[in-house]
Amino acid sequence: MTTLDTGTKAPAKKRALSFEWLGVAPFIVFAIMFLILPTLYLVGAAFVDEKGGFTLANFAGLGTPQIVAAYWISIRISGASAILGALIGLAIALALIRGKLPLGLRAAVMTFSGVASNFAGVPLAFAFISTLGRLGLATVILKFVFGIDIYKAGFNLLSFWGLTITYLYFQIPLMILIIAPAIDGLKKEWSEAASTLGATPWQFWRYVGLPILWPSFLGTLSLLFANAFGAIATAYALTGSSLNIVPILLYAQIRGDALQNPGLGAALAVGMILITGFANVVYLVISARAERWLK
Amino acid sequence: MAPFLRVENLVKSFGTTTVVKGVNFAFNKGEFVSLLGPSGCGKTTILRMIAGFENPTSGSITVDGQDITNLKPNQRQLGMVFQAYALFPNLNVGDNIAFGLKIAGMPADQRRARVEEMLKLIGLPGFEKRYPYEMSGGQQQRVALARAIAPRPRMLLLDEPLSALDAKIRVSLREEIRAIQLDLGITTIFVTHDQEEALSISDRVVVMNAGNIDQLGAPHEIYNKPATRFVATFVGHLNTIEATVVSASKHQVNIDGQIVTLPSLPDGAVTNAPISLTLRPEVLSVGERAGSDITLTGTVSDVTFLGSVIRLRVALGKNIISLDTFNDQRTAPPARGDAITVSLASKDLLILEN
Amino acid sequence: MKQSRFWAWLVFGVGAAYFLVPLIATFEFSLRMRRGYYSFDSYASVFSDPKFQQTFTYSAVIGLLSIIVGILIVVPAVYFVRLRMAWLRPYVEFLTLLPLIIPAIILVYGYIRLYNSSSIIPFTGSAVGTDILLTFAYVTLALPYMYRAVDTGMRTIDVQTLTEAAQIAGANTPQIIARIILPNILVAVLSGAFLTFAIVIGEFTIASLLNRPAFGPYLQNIGANRAYEPAALAIISFIITWGAMSMINLLSRFAPRTSARTD
Numbered sequence: 001m002t003t004l005d006t007g008t009k010a011p012a013k014k015r016a017l018s019f020e021w022l023g024v025a026p027f028i029v030f031a032i033m034f035l036i037l038p039t040l041y042l043v044g045a046a047f048v049d050e051k052g053g054f055t056l057a058n059f060a061g062l063g064t065p066q067i068v069a070a071y072w073i074s075i076r077i078s079g080a081s082a083i084l085g086a087l088i089g090l091a092i093a094l095a096l097i098r099g100k101l102p103l104g105l106r107a108a109v110m111t112f113s114g115v116a117s118n119f120a121g122v123p124l125a126f127a128f129i130s131t132l133g134r135l136g137l138a139t140v141i142l143k144f145v146f147g148i149d150i151y152k153a154g155f156n157l158l159s160f161w162g163l164t165i166t167y168l169y170f171q172i173p174l175m176i177l178i179i180a181p182a183i184d185g186l187k188k189e190w191s192e193a194a195s196t197l198g199a200t201p202w203q204f205w206r207y208v209g210l211p212i213l214w215p216s217f218l219g220t221l222s223l224l225f226a227n228a229f230g231a232i233a234t235a236y237a238l239t240g241s242s243l244n245i246v247p248i249l250l251y252a253q254i255r256g257d258a259l260q261n262p263g264l265g266a267a268l269a270v271g272m273i274l275i276t277g278f279a280n281v282v283y284l285v286i287s288a289r290a291e292r293w294l295k
Numbered sequence: 296m297a298p299f300l301r302v303e304n305l306v307k308s309f310g311t312t313t314v315v316k317g318v319n320f321a322f323n324k325g326e327f328v329s330l331l332g333p334s335g336c337g338k339t340t341i342l343r344m345i346a347g348f349e350n351p352t353s354g355s356i357t358v359d360g361q362d363i364t365n366l367k368p369n370q371r372q373l374g375m376v377f378q379a380y381a382l383f384p385n386l387n388v389g390d391n392i393a394f395g396l397k398i399a400g401m402p403a404d405q406r407r408a409r410v411e412e413m414l415k416l417i418g419l420p421g422f423e424k425r426y427p428y429e430m431s432g433g434q435q436q437r438v439a440l441a442r443a444i445a446p447r448p449r450m451l452l453l454d455e456p457l458s459a460l461d462a463k464i465r466v467s468l469r470e471e472i473r474a475i476q477l478d479l480g481i482t483t484i485f486v487t488h489d490q491e492e493a494l495s496i497s498d499r500v501v502v503m504n505a506g507n508i509d510q511l512g513a514p515h516e517i518y519n520k521p522a523t524r525f526v527a528t529f530v531g532h533l534n535t536i537e538a539t540v541v542s543a544s545k546h547q548v549n550i551d552g553q554i555v556t557l558p559s560l561p562d563g564a565v566t567n568a569p570i571s572l573t574l575r576p577e578v579l580s581v582g583e584r585a586g587s588d589i590t591l592t593g594t595v596s597d598v599t600f601l602g603s604v605i606r607l608r609v610a611l612g613k614n615i616i617s618l619d620t621f622n623d624q625r626t627a628p629p630a631r632g633d634a635i636t637v638s639l640a641s642k643d644l645l646i647l648e649n
Numbered sequence: 650m651k652q653s654r655f656w657a658w659l660v661f662g663v664g665a666a667y668f669l670v671p672l673i674a675t676f677e678f679s680l681r682m683r684r685g686y687y688s689f690d691s692y693a694s695v696f697s698d699p700k701f702q703q704t705f706t707y708s709a710v711i712g713l714l715s716i717i718v719g720i721l722i723v724v725p726a727v728y729f730v731r732l733r734m735a736w737l738r739p740y741v742e743f744l745t746l747l748p749l750i751i752p753a754i755i756l757v758y759g760y761i762r763l764y765n766s767s768s769i770i771p772f773t774g775s776a777v778g779t780d781i782l783l784t785f786a787y788v789t790l791a792l793p794y795m796y797r798a799v800d801t802g803m804r805t806i807d808v809q810t811l812t813e814a815a816q817i818a819g820a821n822t823p824q825i826i827a828r829i830i831l832p833n834i835l836v837a838v839l840s841g842a843f844l845t846f847a848i849v850i851g852e853f854t855i856a857s858l859l860n861r862p863a864f865g866p867y868l869q870n871i872g873a874n875r876a877y878e879p880a881a882l883a884i885i886s887f888i889i890t891w892g893a894m895s896m897i898n899l900l901s902r903f904a905p906r907t908s909a910r911t912d
Contacts, residue, residue: 030789035748035789039747094660095656111894122851122868122872126882127672130879131675173668190381196448197395198372199398233853233854254754
């Protein structure tokens with residue numbers, strides 16, 4: 001090969017190379033301008049005080065009770081909706097794929113999951129207000145048909161559980177979409193091999209099936225967590241600014257400098273990036289491990 | 296002695312198609328039996344019914360005097376090896392082999408000893424801690440074999456265990472499987488579509504065709520005395536010569552203008568009717584040979600050099616037949632276009648029912 | 650065996666109830682505008698609202714622009730990375746995953762502070778500039794999905810062989826991309842496009858913080874001020890999302906499967 005690379009060929013090669021860069025350049029410039037720089041700018045701003053000097057005070061400021069409470073409720077809602085969404089999504093996906101349900105049903109659920117996982121934001125909030133709001137259909141039916149007044153029992157759509165139930169509407173479908181290929185990856189021969197070796201179906205799941213799914217499950221769990229943690233539109237439309245979660249706090253800060261400190265706002269954002277970034281690193285590490293298994 | 300495995304009137308239908316059409320066979324303890332046939336012949340379905348993965352539409356399966364037809368797979372105490380290894384990817388080799396033992400409740404120290412014993416048996420000592428994805432296909436399949444026999448099953452079921460492997464490993468592993476099987480004396484059923492595999496390692500071979508058993512017998516019986524045309528064509532190479540009966544009473548036939556007298560004709564052969572003669576390539580010799588009573592002349596149409604053997608294609612006229620001759624280092628093989636005389640013993644002709 | 654099917658149906662039934670009840674409830678609520686009996690008044694009210702028409706058109710146009718910009722950025726990058734710059738691949742994949750790691754609200758916060766009216770590139774200094782910034786923001790938001798769709802499309806057609814075949818036939822690189830690659834990954838690109846549209850059309854956070862008259866902020870505003878129209882809008886949004894997803898499903902049936910490669 002190398003001996004054929006004579007001088008006459010060299011310019012052609014160079015031109016081809018620059019052409020490749022020309023093709024990739026827009027993507028890279030775009031990523032730098034709209035992903036890297038804005039993020040780095042915020043990270044930088046988090047270390048700058050109001051006079052332009054270096055400071056760690058902004059991160060210390062994250063320790064104020066209001067902000068700690070916001071992080072805490074955000075983590076709880078994201079965690080609850082991720083764990084419940086992952087468990088329920090796994091159960092539904094298992095029922096669909098391994099439960100011998102009609103084949104057409106699976107296609108329908110997959111399509112619906114595609115829709116529902118993208119049906120987040122303001123309209124989703126409207127749907128749940130119509131369902132579980134004070135005048136929502138489910139609330140009214142439970143009250144007048146079954147005699148259960150969920151609001152008297154302490155339920156509130158604009159609360160931790162209300163938001164969690166609402167988030168599940170896009171968390172469960174997302175879990176189904178991501179975990180279904182992993183369940184498909186469970187070979188029929190594995191359960192057959194286990195059964196010829198004397199294992200009951202439960203023993204197969206206990207020792208083989210669920211352990212194989214475990215990395216995918218954990219990985220998707222962290223993805224769901226990050227997904228809920230950054231979401232704001234649903235919560236904002238549902239509760240206005242009454243619920244003190246981090247994205248809503250940040251929204252208020254961007255709108256009108258609610259914290260009266262731009263540096264603190266940047267630190268708030270960096271905190272969010274750290275948390276969602278950590279969840280996603282967990283996802284990447286675990287899913288790489290799962291892929292190695294399923295080769 | 297009562298047979299160890301008995302299958303009676305086994306039928307399996309999926310919807311309106313019947314893939315196993317009333318199969319009967321019985322095997323003795325310690326036999327190595329192959330179910331041989333093309334894909335879709337029902338051999339795998341029979342194995343899966345024996346394993347318990349499919350419920351027979353009708354019929355019964357008895358192992359060691361126990362009717363297992365309606366038992367769940369995990370109650371049958373059979374070992375199985377799958378085509379695609381099917382090792383549990385989340386468990387290392389040691390845990391894979393110990394899986395059945397653990398389910399059976401064997402204490403940990405005994406399990407460890409048995410795993411070690413098994414690894415020695417399959418020639419992979421010290422592989423306990425490896426994971427399946429770190430091993431070659433041949434190694435994985437050997438571990439799968441060890442996993443299947445570790446709990447001392449009553450019978451070993453092998454579902455095309457060599458199909459996914461390279462040609463070289465396929466041969467060495469099949470010899471290894473046979474050696475282990477003889478060593479343990481375990482009754483084994485081996486499903487394959489590869490006739491060479493089936494003939495080389497089995498005590499007996501069941502040749503299946505479209506849901507029925509065409510022939511059941513020892514490998515040499517299957518090859519030398521095929522019961523049907525299907526068996527003859529599926530197992531080994533077969534020449535078919537289209538001829539015309541010249542005289543039914545004198546057993547004379549016309550092969551591309553050459554009149555040949557045969558010792559007998561199939562029942563129902565009539566004068567002037569067409570007739571098919573079948574023969575193995577290796578019964579034909581180049582030139583005349585002692586014991587041959589039929590001589591034909593033709594032209595060499597193709598020469599395939601296979602090393603120790605040379606396969607010739609000879610055009611007799613419309614009919615083209617294959618024959619094998621040993622490679623003689625001192626003489627050059629025949630060339631394309633050479634005129635050639637071939638001979639055979641008429642007793643080597645196969646009279647087959649269609 | 651029967652037992653497992655029972656559990657499967659039970660799980661499926663409970664799940665189906667959770668997902669269908671809100672849709673039914675919302676639809677029922679949307680019909681209750683007139684007292685005493687069901688009517689489509691809320692829908693009529695929504696459709697006749699000029700604000701609805703304006704904001705929806707605005708979001709649709711921005712969505713379309715985002716799709717075009719997204720294709721122009723992603724397709725050549727994926728093509729060259731697949732073809733000759735395999736070493737760049739992990740970096741490009743990491744970049745496309747970033748929008749999943751960094752929440753939209755953070756990105757827009759960064760944009761507002763970085764590209765304000767007194768910066769070198771004052772996107773937010775004018776309405777048109779902000780529209781452009783919004784478009785780029787949506788391209789960013791849809792980047793993971795667009796990239797994956799195009800990458801999957803290119804994987805199934807074996808770009809390398811197609812390119813070499815076209816080069817032997819005398820085509821140059823722009824011709825190869827425009828005439829060979831793009832038509833073959835059209836289905837994948839369109840899938841990415843519909844997904845982009847579904848994400849962008851009702852997007853609230855970025856549009857609201859950039860103060861653009863988009864559909865998302867309009868929805869939020871109606872939600873805060875009206876009773877029955879929000880339910881109607883939720884149903885309409887659901888149908889739009891459903892439509893975009895159905896188009897992707899429909900398109901996947903036409904996906905080319907010319908390659909012998911199975912990876």
